[in-house]
Amino acid sequence: MSIDLQTVKKIASLSRISVSDAEAQAMVPELNNILGWVEQLGEVDVTGVQPMTAVIPNHQRLREDAVTDGDVRDKVLANAPQAEHGFFAVPKVIE
Amino acid sequence: MxxxxxxxxxxxxxxxxxxxxxxxxxxxxxxxxxxxxxxxxxxxxxxxxxxxxxxxxxxxxxxxxxxxxxxxxxxxxxxxxxxxxxxxxxxxxxxxxxxxxxxxxxxxxxxxxxxxxxxxxxxxxxxxxxxxxxxxxxxxxxxxxxxxxxxxxxxxxxxxxxxxxxxxxxxxxxxxxxxxxxxxxxxxxxxxxxxxxxxxxxxxxxxxxxxxxxxxxxxxxxxxxxxxxxxxxxxxxxxxxxxxxxxxxxxxxxxxxxxxxxxxxxxxxxxxxxxxxxxxxxxxxxxxxxxxxxxxxxxxxxxxxxRQSLPELPDAKRKRYEKDLGLSAYNAAVLTAEADTARWFEALLAEGARVQKKSEGEVAKASANWLLSELYGALNRLGRTLEDSPVTPEDGAELLALVADGTISGTIAKQVFEIMLESGGKPAQIVEEKGLRQTSDTGAIEAAVAKVLAGNADKVEQYRGGKEALFGFFVGQTMKAMQGKANPQVVNELLKKALA
Amino acid sequence: MPNSTDKNALTDLTVAEIRDGFRGGAFSAREVAEAFNANVAAAKALNAFIVETPEKALEAADAADRAKAAGEALKPLAGVPIGMKDLFCTEGVQTTAASHMLEGFTPTYESTVSKKLWDAGAGMLGKLNLDQFAMGSSNETSYFGNVISPWKRKGGDNAALAPGGSSGGSSAAIAARLCPAATGTDTGGSIRQPAAFTGISGIKPTYGRCSRWGIVAFASSLDQAGPMARTVRDNAILLESMAGFDPKDSTSLDLEVPRWEAGLSSDLRGRKVGIPKEYRPDGLNAEIAALWDRGIEWLKDAGAEVVEVSLPHTQYALPTYYIIAPAEASSNLARYDGVRYGQRDLPDGAGLQDMYAATRAAGFGPEVKRRIMIGTYVLSAGFYDAYYTQAQKVRALIARDFELAFEKCDLLLTPTAPSASFALGEKQADPLAMYLNDVFTVPASLAGLPAMAVPGGLDAQGLPLGLQIIGRALDEQSVLNAGLAIEERAGFAARPEKWW
Structure with missing residues (x-):
């Protein structure tokens, strides 16, 4: 599988990273190089192998249902580029 | 389908x-x-x-x-x-x-x-x-x-x-x-x-x-x-x-x-x-x-x-209400549509069975009817729901028990219920305080019957002439004379005897 | 013990020596902190720190001195100042992950690992530079500039060398005696490779030993914090304070923290050390191969039996890593969107989605963008199974290779990196060549196993080379003990000559 300029632009768009045409162009061989190299994994026989789900055997713990957090609006908003009236502000979204 | x-x-x-x-x-x-x-x-x-x-x-x-x-x-x-x-x-x-x-x-x-x-x-x-x-x-x-x-x-x-x-x-x-x-x-x-x-x-x-x-x-x-x-x-x-x-x-x-x-x-x-x-x-x-x-x-x-913590589910409950309690399909459906309603109803039922010393099945119909007509009607009027009902299931059961054991008539029960809604009092207490207890005192009823028949000689004539529908009129008049507190069954019996 | 006025001598001390000297009254904690603060301030040319916090180091030192004067029980790291990789969120101190994206971000919370260290009495000298979002092997992807290794090649070549990555600020600072120890994080070799490049030690513990809570995430299933220091003992001391169960991290292991320092022993009699044949490919650097052979002799000398083992899927480890790590990173880094913290780039008239794209284009460096895009691609519709699912299956096979090998031995000995440090700029043009640096470190990361780098000697250019010890899951003690055996026999005493 080799990717073209259009694919690079699509990936950039999915990643929400704006790229110029020149940047996208430069990424085509770069990404192809890397993806071509990782594709060697396809040759590994994985018949009957389950994908790894936990790195070290461990079980998912569950929390008790108790309110132990929140009510820290100042902390939540402290680093916001734009916060107004207790909200984060973003450019107007039209739904 | x-x-x-x-x-x-x-x-x-x-x-x-x-x-x-x-x-x-x-x-x-x-x-x-x-x-x-x-x-x-x-x-x-x-x-x-x-x-x-x-x-x-x-x-x-x-x-x-x-x-x-x-x-x-x-x-x-x-x-x-x-x-x-x-x-x-x-x-x-x-x-x-x-x-x-x-x-x-x-x-x-x-x-x-x-x-x-x-x-x-x-x-x-x-x-x-x-x-x-x-x-x-x-x-x-x-x-x-x-x-x-x-x-x-x-x-x-x-x-x-x-x-x-x-x-x-x-x-x-x-x-x-x-x-x-x-x-x-x-x-x-x-x-x-x-x-x-x-x-x-x-x-x-x-x-x-x-x-x-x-x-x-x-x-x-x-x-x-x-x-x-x-x-x-x-x-x-x-x-x-x-x-x-x-x-x-x-x-x-x-x-x-x-x-x-x-x-x-x-x-x-x-x-x-x-x-x-x-x-x-x-x-x-x-x-x-x-x-x-x-x-x-x-x-x-x-x-x-x-699994253990699951409650009885609505369909099972509805079917049980129909089958075991003998409720109509409609009443069973309405009572089970909301978990809160069913919970209220079951509390009413349990208390009713307890105070009347009867099975739940025996008190179910009267309980369902009262809840769906009297209580719902009142709540609608007051703009309330079962959750903030001024009357508790215990109060309701007490009221229904008073009707069932003949202490009050259905008509008086409606009066008592209105008082309960307004004052929040207990039904038995209201009946006692207001003197609403139903009477089976034959002497008093016989006197009232005699008075009604005497005052309506023309209608007595017509009744005896075959207009049997007038019987209800005499019952009503007698009850009125007794201020609603006469036992309707006794009234019926005495009237029949007097008109015979 | 050095006398208390010899500041240079203080900064030459190990963590254990500082701890013990302070307790014994050879010097005050403040003297130590001041000595390291002075070294940090004088080493701008290395660019090892993004933020210096001399006041924090002094504050902890003064607290230690006061506690000592008051005769209170001293905390395990009382009097010891350390460097903190700028991937750990530190309350009230800018945390950037070496990115423009998080420039100016001041956490309102403290990462679990850094909090444990402060609670243990350690003081913070500053936030250490790193590869941006921990993505890199040479510390050339930091938005705040390259970290320069304190090492130089012998013979007049004045080229600036890479301190390794991503924990390059940590490795450079320790090698240059700017701090006696530092935290690192290791996703595919980010503790071990920089340790090897700078002639120090570092251990990546078993995945789940150290909480990930409050560490800026790169690849969740691989990220693991660990210490870096000049000696194996110092690593054991630091790790004891860093490790431990954290209910806020679902992948944290609910286990007691072993007393690693107390358990240190270089007597390896009865231990079997495996030499994986796949780690000796054709064309392996001869000096690395020779060091490896010396390492084998050292371990034999310590009493270990050496056996050859096979890890047949080794060659697939790097490609597996370069699917899984970018895939997780592409998702982990989606939160950097300019809404709640960090950089925001809002072109005139831009809508929300334009703002995201502009913010992320400006806030991320080229390597970060590259990995996000690879990760996005391998997860995208139609490719998920071929790349990601396949990679997780191969990863399971790699983990199984280790399990089978550990039926025949207790430890594995390998080189840490395929080469000594290289000049900055030398490998930047070819991302793939850079990725190959992690060929020996990535397999243990994929399997979540504890692995340590210890210095073994210098190459012909006078640059350090490291050996790697890999152990069974949770068996950090054996890894540390084998590290100690090598340390004692290698007698590595070389240090970079001060030029900065």
Missing amino acids: TQTAYRIQGATGEWEVVIGLEVHAQVTSKAKLFSGAATAFGAEPNTQVSLVDAAMPGMLPVPNRECIRQAVRTGMAINAQINKWSRFDRKNYFYADLPQGYQISQLYHPIVGEGEIEINLDEKNPDAQTKVIGVERIHVEQDAGKLMHDQHPTRSYVDLNRSGVALMEIVSRPDMRSPAEAGAYLSKLRTILRYVGSCDGNMDQGSMRADVNVSVRKPGGELGTRTETKNVNSVRFVMQAIEYEASRQVDVLEAGGKIVQETRLFDPDKGETRSMRSKEDAHDYRYFPDPDLLPLELDDAFLEEC
């Missing part, structure tokens, strides 16, 4: 509508799915947000046991397969109400698999017309935050209070064929959730909302392309959205157009659906297992506790 199939009459003939619902139900829990922040409705913006909910760098999720438990109990309530091994996946997309840039959800291994819900299409006689709707799956996921668009001319405001609240997504099979079926499904699902206690079902607060998938086809033909109308938040709106969307699709197709698979929005003011511009992007959610979480493995003890 005895109902005639729902069809849309188009220029080219009849069309059938195919409907599936994805219902998002907020799981009843104190804290969020992956953080310890509160879930209460209506808090000040961003005050129920932890650093985890705001997706600060390095924050990690830890699941809330209660949310998992409620999803499992819900699955059990619809006879669904419970998956002892499930896991959380990330659904990746960018939006201002989604701080992590992904929603933690379950795509590949949901916690609940195939189940089913029987819907009832005739409210008055639920078993007369039923249909089984398949449920494909229930999975647990995070809710998003909220965007406010009307507070600033050029900005939208983000409130993350809802961000991370646990939702169950309950996905039906596309088994519904009419707006009525979809409405019945949503109502039934809501009833079950409220019985189980896994969701409060408050649609106006957004605790339950439906994504409505609609397509149309020629009856029996191939499935058409569907649209998805998002976040519809009442049974009525779901039905309206389907009606509108189905006929819109028929119009498009008959005009030679094509249905675009898209996300739409329902406008309740206009009763219309419209395309959502902001979600036009073709999505590629790049689901993959959330590496911050381990697979969720449920042990037998956990499942057993879930």
